[in-house]
Amino acid sequence: MIKGKTQTGFEYELNEKVLNNYELVENIAEIEENPLAITTIVKQLLGKDGTSHLKEHIRDENGIVTTDKMMEEIVDIFQNSGKETKNS
Numbered sequence: 203m204i205k206g207k208t209q210t211g212f213e214y215e216l217n218e219k220v221l222n223n224y225e226l227v228e229n230i231a232e233i234e235e236n237p238l239a240i241t242t243i244v245k246q247l248l249g250k251d252g253t254s255h256l257k258e259h260i261r262d263e264n265g266i267v268t269t270d271k272m273m274e275e276i277v278d279i280f281q282n283s284g285k286e287t288k289n290s
Contacts, residue, residue: 203215203216203217203218204216204217204218204221204283206279206282206283208275208278208279208282209278210259210260210275210278211259212255212256212259212260212275214248214252214256214279215252216247216248216279216283220246220247221283223246225246226243226246226247229242229243229246230243237269240269240272240273240276243276244256244272244276247276247279256272256275257272259275260272260275
């Protein structure tokens with residue numbers, strides 16, 4: 203497992219196999235043509251529970267989970283996933 207924390211303080215755990223999932227790579231490649239692919243990417247990366255936790259973490263005072271904040275968190279996770287502590 204890869205454990206890490208985003209710059210905003212969201213703590214996550216990723217299964218290393220998820221990062222080596224070809225279908226995840228396909229979805230990332232598709233995001234330019236289909237921005238809605240982010241929903242699939244987040245679920246593939248964090249799972250259902252992790253996705254719910256992230257949404258609660260970035261929810262604003264009006265109860266909105268903005269796409270911009272979600273993208274920032276996911277980019278942060280991808281940029282740091284190779285740098286964080288790995289625990290099996």
